[in-house]
Amino acid sequence: xxxxxxxxxxxxxxxxxxxxxxxxxxxxxxxxxxxxxxxxxxxxxxxxxxxxxxxxxxxxxxxxxxxxxxxxxxxxxxxxxxxxxxxxxxxxxxxxxxxxxxxxxxxxxxxxxxxxxxxxxxxxxxxxxxxxxxxxxxxxxxxxxxxxxxxxxxxxxxxxxxxxxxxxxxxxxxxxxxxxxxxxxxxxxxxxxxxxxxxxxxxxxxxxxxxxxxxxxxxxxxxxxxxxxxxxxxxxxxxxxxxxxxxxxxxxxxxxxxxxxxxxxxxxxxxxxxxxxxxxxxxxxxxxxxxxxxxxxxxxxxxxxxxxxxxxxxxxxxxxxxxxxxxxxxxxxxxxxxxxxxxxxxxxxxxxxxxxxxxxxxxxxxxxxxxxxxxxxxxxxxxxxxxxxxxxxxxxxxxxxxxxxxxxxxxxxxxxxxxxxxxxxxxxxxxxxxxxxxxxxxxxxxxxxxxxxxxxxxxxxxxxxxxxxxxxxxxxxxxxxxxxxxxxxxxxxxxxxxxxxxxxxxxxxxxxxxxxxxxxxxxxxxxxxxxxxxxxxxxxxxxxxxxxxxxxxxxxxxxxxxxxxxxxxxxxxxxxxxxxxxxxxxxxxxxxxxxxxxxxxxxxxxxxxxxxxxxxxxxxxxxxxxxxxxxxxxxxxxxxxxxxxxxxxxxxxxxxxxxxxxxxxxxxxxxxxxxxxxxxxxxxxxxxxxxxxxxxxxxxxxxxxxxxxxxxxxxxxxxxxxxxxxxxxxxxxxxxxxxxxxxxxxxxxxxxxxxxxxxxxxxxxxxx
Amino acid sequence: xxxxxxxxxxxxxxxxxxxxxxxxxxxxxxxxxxxxxxxxxxxxxxxxxxxxxxxxxxxxxxxxxxxxxxxxxxxxxxxxxxxxxxxxxxxxxxxxxxxxxxxxxxxxxxxxxxxxxxxxxxxxxxxxxxxxxxxxxxxxxxxxxxxxxxxxxxxxxxxxxxxxxx
Ligand code: FES
Ligand code: FES
Numbered sequence: 005x006x007x008x009x010x011x012x013x014x015x016x017x018x019x020x021x022x023x024x025x026x027x028x029x030x031x032x033x034x035x036x037x038x039x040x041x042x043x044x045x046x047x048x049x050x051x052x053x054x055x056x057x058x059x060x061x062x063x064x065x066x067x068x069x070x071x072x073x074x075x076x077x078x079x080x081x082x083x084x085x086x087x088x089x090x091x092x093x094x095x096x097x098x099x100x101x102x103x104x105x106x107x108x109x110x111x112x113x114x115x116x117x118x119x120x121x122x123x124x125x126x127x128x129x130x131x132x133x134x135x136x137x138x139x140x141x142x143x144x145x146x147x148x149x150x151x152x153x154x155x156x157x158x159x160x161x162x163x164x165x166x167x168x169x170x171x172x173x174x175x176x177x178x179x180x181x182x183x184x185x186x187x188x189x190x191x192x193x194x195x196x197x198x199x200x201x202x203x204x205x206x207x208x209x210x211x212x213x214x215x216x217x218x219x220x221x222x223x224x225x226x227x228x229x230x231x232x233x234x235x236x237x238x239x240x241x242x243x244x245x246x247x248x249x250x251x252x253x254x255x256x257x258x259x260x261x262x263x264x265x266x267x268x269x270x271x272x273x274x275x276x277x278x279x280x281x282x283x284x285x286x287x288x289x290x291x292x293x294x295x296x297x298x299x300x301x302x303x304x305x306x307x308x309x310x311x312x313x314x315x316x317x318x319x320x321x322x323x324x325x326x327x328x329x330x331x332x333x334x335x336x337x338x339x340x341x342x343x344x345x346x347x348x349x350x351x352x353x354x355x356x357x358x359x360x361x362x363x364x365x366x367x368x369x370x371x372x373x374x375x376x377x378x379x380x381x382x383x384x385x386x387x388x389x390x391x392x393x394x395x396x397x398x399x400x401x402x403x404x405x406x407x408x409x410x411x412x413x414x415x416x417x418x419x420x421x422x423x424x425x426x427x428x429x430x431x432x433x434x435x436x437x438x439x440x441x442x443x444x445x446x447x448x449x450x451x452x453x454x455x456x457x458x459x460x461x462x463x464x465x466x467x468x469x470x471x472x473x474x475x476x477x478x479x480x481x482x483x484x485x486x487x488x489x490x491x492x493x494x495x496x497x498x499x500x501x502x503x504x505x506x507x508x509x510x511x512x513x514x515x516x517x518x519x520x521x522x523x524x525x526x527x528x529x530x531x532x533x534x535x536x537x538x539x540x541x542x543x544x545x546x547x548x549x550x551x552x553x554x555x556x557x558x559x560x561x562x563x564x565x566x567x568x569x570x571x572x573x574x575x576x577x578x579x580x581x582x583x584x585x586x587x588x589x590x591x592x593x594x595x596x597x598x599x600x601x602x603x604x605x606x607x608x609x610x611x612x613x614x615x616x617x618x619x620x621x622x623x624x625x626x627x628x629x630x631x632x633x634x635x636x637x638x639x640x641x642x643x644x645x646x647x648x649x650x651x652x653x654x655x656x657x658x659x660x661x662x663x664x665x666x667x668x669x670x671x672x673x674x675x676x677x678x679x680x681x682x683x684x685x686x687x688x689x690x691x692x693x694x695x696x697x698x699x700x701x702x703x704x705x706x707x708x709x710x711x712x713x714x715x716x717x718x719x720x721x722x723x724x725x726x727x728x729x730x731x732x733x734x735x736x737x738x739x740x741x742x743x744x745x746x747x748x749x750x751x752x753x754x755x756x757x758x759x760x761x762x763x764x765x766x767x768x769x770x771x772x
Numbered sequence: 773x774x775x776x777x778x779x780x781x782x783x784x785x786x787x788x789x790x791x792x793x794x795x796x797x798x799x800x801x802x803x804x805x806x807x808x809x810x811x812x813x814x815x816x817x818x819x820x821x822x823x824x825x826x827x828x829x830x831x832x833x834x835x836x837x838x839x840x841x842x843x844x845x846x847x848x849x850x851x852x853x854x855x856x857x858x859x860x861x862x863x864x865x866x867x868x869x870x871x872x873x874x875x876x877x878x879x880x881x882x883x884x885x886x887x888x889x890x891x892x893x894x895x896x897x898x899x900x901x902x903x904x905x906x907x908x909x910x911x912x913x914x915x916x917x918x919x920x921x922x923x924x925x926x927x928x929x930x931x932x933x934x935x936x937x938x
Contacts, residue, residue: 025866032874033862035808035848039875042807132793209812209820209909210875261810261875262909294813507873507910663869670912671872698817698907706903706913736912 019520059691099340120299182359187323210261232268233544257534263506302375346381469751473742479731495588502542503554643763676740782850819906
């Protein structure tokens with residue numbers, strides 16, 4: 005069914021393309037939000053997770069006696085208390101038998117492999133007491149040799165984390181496209197370089213937490229504090245508990261204080277806390293503290309790339325070759341090989357490459373296990389590729405914009421098959437016009453003016469530089485999404501979605517999509533998400549998929565509902581559906597308001613409520629794309645980098661809410677600044693984390709994050725979903741490392757090859 | 773060895789028997805039941821736990837409840853003049869999309885409310901530096917600075933002190 009735009013005016017009802025005030029804000033600004041630590045149940049007790057103080061050690065016994073005797077302690081759980089000593093936590097994507105040899109159990113059993121690994125859980129009547137008692141736990145650790153760096157992990161003599169596996173390589177993949185050797189043989193110039201990206205992570209401001217309660221009568225479990233993928237995690241939890249009927253588990257999302265990839269994955273605690281609730285028969289609450297969060301929640305990004313690029317004199321790209329190691333930490337977690345898999349399949353970026361060869365090895369080491377972080381695998385490879393291109397441009401004496409323009413994929417060749425696969429999904433750029441975006445961005449951001457600024461003399465001692473980073477992002481997949489739209493005879497609409505909220509504004513977005521296709525005003529719509537008891541299925545919120553898949557499902561369900569209503573009214577009013585208009589009061593004939601039927605009448609046959617559902621299916625990926633521009637002044641003496649201007653151009657196919665998209669980009673940009681300049685998990689030689697507090701793990705404050713200029717375009721709607729959207733969550737982060745590093749290289753006349761660009765590293769670069 | 777303390781929170785007298793080691797943040801959240809004050813780090817860096825003690829912003833994770841005995845505390849829950857209205861700062865945060873997940877918001881509101889009393893007409897740069905003690909992982913700060921500036925305008929124009937719910 006097609007709804008004509010003249011019937012539904014998106015501006016009047018706050019539909020797609022407008023920026024109504026968010027549905028989410030009211031309780032949050034009043035301090036009336038319910039985050040998991042705010043939620044309480046009668047009789048609730050508290051869990052404290054005892055973690056390994058060592059990065060690699062063997063132990064034979066854990067003595068619980070003193071802890072159990074402590075005041076207020078109800079229980080102490082070690083591996084010995086778990087059924088079968090604990091089942092391995094499965095991967096949920098991109099995994100194989102090889103990687104599954106490195107899965108984590110909920111509690112360490114005989115060997116700890118990273119500092120922060122859970123070894124026991126103490127349950128007590130207060131968090132303070134649980135923590136006190138935990139100090140009495142006696143474990144006979146005996147140190148083992150550690151391996152920390154990616155290159156060391158693959159060395160012949162490396163200590164093995166899982167000796168049975170006989171290797172530290174948890175996964176590897178080789179991609180070959182085109183005739184590589186021939187391409188290199190034709191090259192006028194070959195650039196060879198090694199790039200390193202440091203370990204950093206999502207670090208949402210709210211730490212993880214859970215509250216689990218077991219009802220002995222119904223033999224069912226409720227878990228509050230679910231996030232991101234409640235239905236997926238329900239299935240994993242039921243399976244680990246040995247329950248064949250997963251509807252015995254109810255997962256409930258409360259307010260969520262940011263996700264960015266890390267929150268909502270299935271961690272050891274996601275089994276341990278529900279298990280403790282069943283064992284003790286009491287509601288069990290657990291809230292991670294920041295020190296635990298920085299040691300235990302997924303890290304990301306640590307990669308070493310060895311790259312070669314072949315070019316002609318005129319700057320034409322001939323071939324790209326990359327072999328990289330991804331440090332996944334002590335275990336393979338739920339994401340399996342997702343991060344290196346995204347890196348290897350998306351390294352080619354927005355350019356034509358006659359030949360490409362990419363290879364990764366993902367290794368285990370004695371560091372915190374890893375997973376995704378906003379723009380996973382892409383923040384890393386955008387830095388690698390865009391830096392490499394600038395190095396080539398410098399050597400050939402070609403302008404950095406010109407060399408890119410010459411090699412961009414032509415607008416005529418979309419959909420463009422890169423030839424790579426991401427977890428079985430072909431990387432086919434669905435739509436795009438890269439050169440158009442480049443032209444628009446150069447004009448919108450006055451690139452000529454920036455170049456003049458670059459040439460002008462800087463203030464004493466400072467050096468100026470410009471950098472750009474061109475990138476392709478990806479959105480989706482996750483196969484399908486569910487939506488149900490319900491309308492009652494008072495004109496109130498409820499949208500149930502299988503997507504989840506991690507603080508990004510999904511209620512607002514989905515309400516806008518609904519009203520644009522239903523035709524009732526935004527104020528009338530309430531969005532319900534993240535409760536497996538009222539939503540039968542759902543794939544959640546990750547990979548910028550909530551708008552793309554969740555939105556498409558809501559759109560279809562809303563259209564169906566409107567059609568049903570108008571068809572029924574058409575019969576009643578003896579008019580064509582196209583001549584009718586829907587309001588919260590009822591349906592009337594356009595231009596003849598007295599010819600109308602009320603919702604009460606229309607819905608009387610269905611007890612005052614009608615409902616439509618839709619499952620939207622899309623197995624392909626969407627590919628938004630963009631360009632970052634950085635203009636910096638570097639102080640060679642102190643190593644400080646001052647960002648003079650920063651701008652992002654981003655084509656997202658279709659923009660549902662411009663203000664929210666702007667918020668996604670500036671927030672993503674701030675995280676990119678953290679990754680480019682500040683954030684780094686470092687470890688001492690024994691594997692002790694040196695960045696386990698906000699004093700040492702430096703996140704950007706308002707003083708480090710400049711305002712970002714935006715150009716949002718809708719020139720290449722996605723053909724893969726009826727909304728044309730591609731997801732806008734990650735492009736703000738994707739190329740910050742690339743653009744800043746290019747700008748700093750330009751300023752200093754030295755080639756940056758590793759992140760972050762901390763003041764100390766900048767001073768080293770100046771000296772080099 | 774608990775001690776009895778009496779404080780005033782948002783104009784209401786609150787008493788409690790507390791252990792000397794109980795953090796002020798936990799007292800506010802658990803004993804007084806005001807969970808709008810959040811804990812993001814418990815070591816004084818993120819500012820999410822900021823409340824006002826006798827009108828001055830303090831980090832409630834760095835104070836013990838007993839130290840607040842006899843003092844006046846203000847938390848985010850006391851900001852709005854009523855159930856259907858918002859404080860101009862809260863309203864400006866809503867209008868300017870100055871929050872996403874909202875976890876940092878209460879601490880930032882308490883910090884900025886005190887700041888605007890000290891400095892009713894700040895430049896964006898002054899706001900930026902006053903905000904530097906509060907971490908926000910979602911917004912990139914830009915919209916927060918805009919919102920504080922908008923609230924400053926409205927607060928100076930006294931007639932608009934409380935904004936009714938739209
Ligand atoms: S919780 Fe108090 S400053 Fe972070
Ligand atoms: S809005 Fe999420 S931390 Fe600030």
